[in-house]
Amino acid sequence: MSAIDPEDLQQHRSYLVRYAILQLRDPHLAEDAVQETLVAAIEGRDKFSAQSSLRTWLVGILKHKILDMLRRRAREPQLNVAEGEDENELVDALFKENGRWAAPPQTWNEPEQSMENTHFWEVFEQCNQRMPLNTARAFMMREFMEMSTEEICQELSISTTNCWVLLHRARLALRECLDINWFGNVR
Amino acid sequence: MLDCKHNTELLSQSLERRITWRERLAMRMHLMMCRGCRNFEKQLAFIRKAARELPRKL
Structure with missing residues (x-):
């Protein structure tokens, strides 16, 4: 056909x-x-x-x-050399030296309803764009293209542990960005 | 005792691999006492859901 x-x-x-x-x-x-x-x-x-x-x-x-x-x-x-991503900075800023939250996450108001709002998706995309390249790439492969962790490790030629680290940083960064820019939790 | 930083790592990894019962136990204990991490756990689930919804919202 x-x-x-x-x-x-x-x-x-x-x-x-x-x-x-x-x-x-x-x-x-x-x-x-x-x-x-x-x-x-x-x-x-x-x-x-x-x-x-x-x-x-x-x-x-x-x-x-x-x-x-x-x-x-x-x-x-x-192109790889240009990737001087020091993302530990973010993690360091989010947690105190004793490993506790510097500013503990506050509740998000009606997150499910946000998904009905077109402006939310704009913010979501912007937050994605703001992530460092490799971090965003790993995250989007995982969640947007729904690839498995193994496939991503292979694609990016990194170890599984590294892959988890990247995905975790991405989630922290995205959470932070949505928190400030959409859910309006001022710190 | 698990701190928030490591607890968030475990929460994130539990989306990637089967975590051990020991890890799960430590995580649950921490979550019982930590509201910030409880909020984080819910937000993590939301972020995954939203990212997977994104292709339909383009």
């Missing part, structure tokens, strides 16, 4: 670009990944079965393209 019309594909384009930007954090790379996805979709349209939605199928292809792109970039050494 090859019932894919190139025009249908174009309709999903802007969604795919936004998806790719969240993971790649670079609009040009995201465009490239989406372009490759659409080409692959047209070439492989016989493999599309009408059982799944077109968007789900396209996102499946896009995920592979994103990973390809990250792999290619990882091979460019200068």
